[in-house]
Amino acid sequence: xxxxxxxxxxxxxxxxxxxxxxxxxxxxxxxxxxxxxxxxxxxxxxxxxxxxxxxxxxxxxxxxxxxxxxxxxxxxxxxxxxxxxxxxxxxxxxxxxxxxxxxxxxxxxxxxxxxxxxxxxxxxxxxxxxxxxxxxxxxxxxxxxxxxxxxxxxxxxxxxxxxxxxxxxxxxxxxxxxxxxxxxxxxxxxxxxxxxxxxxxxxxxxxxxxxxxxxxxxxxxxxxxxxxxxxxxxxxxxxxxxxxxxxxxxxxxxxxxxxx
Amino acid sequence: xxxxxxxxxxxxxxxxxxxxxxxxxxxxxxxxxxxxxxxxxxxxxxxxxxxxxxxxxxxxxxxxxxxxxxxxxxxxxxxxxxxxxxxxxxxxxxxxxxxxxxxxxxxxxxxxxxxxxxxxxxxxxxxxxxxxxxxxxxxxxxxxxxxxxxxxxxxxxxxxxxxxxxxxxxxxxxxxxxxxxxxxxxxxxxxxxxxxxxxxxxxxxxxxxxxxxxxxxxxxxxxxxxxxxxxxxxxxxxxxxxxxxxxxxxxxxxxxxxxxxxxxxxxxxxxxxxxxxxxxxxxxxxxxxxxxxx
Amino acid sequence: xxxxxxxxxxxxxxxxxxxxxxxxxxxxxxxxxxxxxxxxxxxxxxxxxxxxxxxxxxxxxxxxxxxxxxxxxxxxxxxxxxxxxxxxxxxxxxxxxxxxxxxxxxxxxxxxxxxxxxxxxxxxxxxxxxxxxxxxxxxxxxxxxxxxxxxxxxxxxxxxxxxxxxxxxxxxxxxxxxxxxxxxxxxxxxxxxxxxxxxxxxxxxxxxxxxxxxxxxxxxxx
Numbered sequence: 001x002x003x004x005x006x007x008x009x010x011x012x013x014x015x016x017x018x019x020x021x022x023x024x025x026x027x028x029x030x031x032x033x034x035x036x037x038x039x040x041x042x043x044x045x046x047x048x049x050x051x052x053x054x055x056x057x058x059x060x061x062x063x064x065x066x067x068x069x070x071x072x073x074x075x076x077x078x079x080x081x082x083x084x085x086x087x088x089x090x091x092x093x094x095x096x097x098x099x100x101x102x103x104x105x106x107x108x109x110x111x112x113x114x115x116x117x118x119x120x121x122x123x124x125x126x127x128x129x130x131x132x133x134x135x136x137x138x139x140x141x142x143x144x145x146x147x148x149x150x151x152x153x154x155x156x157x158x159x160x161x162x163x164x165x166x167x168x169x170x171x172x173x174x175x176x177x178x179x180x181x182x183x184x185x186x187x188x189x190x191x192x193x194x195x196x197x198x199x200x201x202x203x204x205x206x207x208x209x210x211x212x213x214x215x216x217x218x219x220x221x222x223x224x225x226x227x228x229x230x231x232x233x234x235x236x237x238x239x240x241x242x243x244x245x246x247x248x249x250x251x252x253x254x255x256x257x258x259x260x
Numbered sequence: 261x262x263x264x265x266x267x268x269x270x271x272x273x274x275x276x277x278x279x280x281x282x283x284x285x286x287x288x289x290x291x292x293x294x295x296x297x298x299x300x301x302x303x304x305x306x307x308x309x310x311x312x313x314x315x316x317x318x319x320x321x322x323x324x325x326x327x328x329x330x331x332x333x334x335x336x337x338x339x340x341x342x343x344x345x346x347x348x349x350x351x352x353x354x355x356x357x358x359x360x361x362x363x364x365x366x367x368x369x370x371x372x373x374x375x376x377x378x379x380x381x382x383x384x385x386x387x388x389x390x391x392x393x394x395x396x397x398x399x400x401x402x403x404x405x406x407x408x409x410x411x412x413x414x415x416x417x418x419x420x421x422x423x424x425x426x427x428x429x430x431x432x433x434x435x436x437x438x439x440x441x442x443x444x445x446x447x448x449x450x451x452x453x454x455x456x457x458x459x460x461x462x463x464x465x466x467x468x469x470x471x472x473x474x475x476x477x478x479x480x481x482x483x484x485x486x487x488x489x490x491x492x493x494x495x496x497x498x499x500x501x502x503x504x505x506x507x508x509x510x511x512x513x514x515x516x517x518x519x520x521x522x523x524x525x526x527x528x529x530x531x532x533x534x535x536x537x538x539x540x541x542x543x544x545x546x547x548x549x550x551x552x553x554x
Numbered sequence: 555x556x557x558x559x560x561x562x563x564x565x566x567x568x569x570x571x572x573x574x575x576x577x578x579x580x581x582x583x584x585x586x587x588x589x590x591x592x593x594x595x596x597x598x599x600x601x602x603x604x605x606x607x608x609x610x611x612x613x614x615x616x617x618x619x620x621x622x623x624x625x626x627x628x629x630x631x632x633x634x635x636x637x638x639x640x641x642x643x644x645x646x647x648x649x650x651x652x653x654x655x656x657x658x659x660x661x662x663x664x665x666x667x668x669x670x671x672x673x674x675x676x677x678x679x680x681x682x683x684x685x686x687x688x689x690x691x692x693x694x695x696x697x698x699x700x701x702x703x704x705x706x707x708x709x710x711x712x713x714x715x716x717x718x719x720x721x722x723x724x725x726x727x728x729x730x731x732x733x734x735x736x737x738x739x740x741x742x743x744x745x746x747x748x749x750x751x752x753x754x755x756x757x758x759x760x761x762x763x764x765x766x767x768x769x770x771x772x773x774x775x776x
Contacts, residue, residue, distance in 0.1 A: 276694055294720075365667070404601055425661070488743075524720075531715060533690060534693050
């Protein structure tokens with residue numbers, strides 16, 4: 001890894017640790033990181049919109065004399081009257097085109113995706129010959145097929161609030177709620193994994209890209225600056241911790257932790 | 261005993277944070293610890309779809325995520341891209357989330373570097389080669405409003421993308437010569453953690469009928485299973501485990517397989533937290549009387 | 555007129571797009587392609603409003619010395635640097651557009667990618683990594699087997715969380731994995747399907763109400 005590459009990796013590591021410092025408490029370094037990322041992200045987006053949409057899709061086509069593209073240009077500019085008190089009505093025309101097309105396209109396609117294809121998926125013959133399935137809890141077994149059908153119907157009945165949940169109807173709705181809870185539980189299990197992944201990724205970054213390169217003397221570009229940069233960041237971290245300990249001793253635990 | 265649990269229930273949450281960090285770092289250093297991974301059918305389908313393609317076939321890959329979900333989704337992108345390039349499969353790439361082009365650009369460069377090296381996968385030797393822009397892959401980039409862009413790509417890639425991300429007109433890319441729209445690719449694989457997945461289902465798959473598969477973050481995985489069951493999706497990679505399954509199938513261990521041991525120990529840490537929390541809840545509830553529910 | 559015409563337009567475009575799906579015709583296909591071509595372009599102008607408002611909020615914060623105004627400087631700095639790099643190449647030559655003949659300009663500028671890869675990615679990824687800590691703390695404090703329903707949820711979650719555990723031996727380990735797969739593919743699929751169908755019907759009903767002009771609040775009042 002070349003020096004400047006490592007220098008920037010150190011910057012990234014610094015920002016990683018600065019962001020993690022929020023876990024102790026909110027502090028200026030975290031705030032800087034938080035505000036900086038908003039700006040960089042917006043700047044990135046501006047340039048991507050300019051270079052990859054406005055230039056090729058509008059400016060180039062107009063330059064080729066394809067005047068029909070004046071229509072999106074005018075409609076787009078009309079959007080900008082949104083904040084004017086007198087002329088804000090003009091922004092309604094591009095909005096109308098937008099919403100009309102969006103809603104019109106959605107009607108058949110959302111119906112097909114979320115309702116009809118799902119009904120299709122439910123209407124499957126029950127595999128009576130393989131009712132208990134092969135081995136442990138077989139997804140393709142007959143009983144799984146029945147549960148898939150009954151569970152979805154019961155879930156839908158639970159969401160149907162126009163009729164009181166009493167009697168047989170209430171019983172089915174209750175079963176539906178059980179199925180929903182199993183579903184939410186499964187979802188939660190996956191969510192735990194998702195959140196932990198985010199932390200693992202940061203540990204991997206700090207170790208693979210930062211720490212190991214700081215001390216990799218087999219690197220042909222390696223100089224004493226590599227560990228110096230590393231220790232500077234660590235020193236900053238330690239200084240912050242010491243500062244917090246002194247402040248804590250002086251003021252006492254004035255900040256109480258939240259509940260979650 | 262009860263007094264201990266009452267204290268535990270009022271513990272500053274930062275001790276919980278510290279415990280998690282310590283277990284995370286400690287388990288990360290157990291580099292040789294192996295975690296058993298059962299490959300699910302939904303993951304295998306995606307691997308098989310690419311593995312069975314002829315050399316020179318084209319697939320479509322959409323990298324629709326921002327840096328906030330790179331932990332789970334980047335390993336999928338890496339594994340799928342590397343697998344495809346090694347097999348000589350070409351990829352048309354787009355990115356429909358706001359900061360996605362940066363992620364895609366980074367992944368393409370990293371995989372291009374990796375494919376230069378000779379490597380053996382599942383007992384087959386793949387000599388290193390140069391992956392060429394416009395021949396082995398085309399990165400079309402970003403356009404705003406994913407639903408509309410997906411509809412447009414269903415008609416013709418040239419409607420939303422007159423030029424690729426680097427400013428080259430699509431006519432000048434040899435790869436795009438015989439690729440008119442989404443249906444002219446062998447399959448569409450979308451890697452995302454947002455509701456862009458819904459748009460691919462409705463505005464892409466439902467309208468054009470192409471084979472579609474998802475790589476999703478753990479948070480959104482569960483909600484797309486109905487589409488798998490109804491056949492709207494032919495495969496699904498769920499979170500870091502899904503990525504690890506793909507890496508295992510492709511015999512290409514990466515960040516996901518590397519992270520699974522930390523997953524294991526941190527899952528156990530959280531399970532222990534849940535158990536302590538529950539025991540504490542029941543012990544202290546009895547003390548407060550039956551009404552105590554908080 | 556100013557008020558009614560936009561709703562009429564919504565109806566015309568909405569009805570056309572919905573019907574076009576069922577009656578593909580050469581002319582209707584051409585009109586359809588034209589509209590899906592121009593919509594992202596109009597969209598850019600709408601998105602520009604968002605960027606403008608971010609800039610205005612930050613500038614005002616600094617100008618009127620609002621609380622934490624100093625940090626707004628970093629937002630503007632990030633925005634300014636990205637735009638500066640996005641219009642130049644590595645030798646600071648100005649390029650208003652990207653072209654295949656030039657290398658390292660615009661979004662391909664090494665400095666542009668540097669800021670993205672070494673500032674944006676680590677901060678955004680770490681901000682989300684904080685969630686790992688919050689879910690641990692939440693599971694400690696809030697995840698209780700209070701009643702039958704909460705217990706069902708807890709059991710399903712635990713099976714999912716134990717699915718790659720090697721500590722119980724191969725037989726139990728495999729059964730846990732298989733149970734987790736079954737939970738995802740059967741009860742979870744049934745539950746999510748009920749939700750998806752509910753959402754789908756709601757979406758279609760709302761879209762119909764919008765096209766037919768029954769729902770009008772989205773345009774703002776006045």
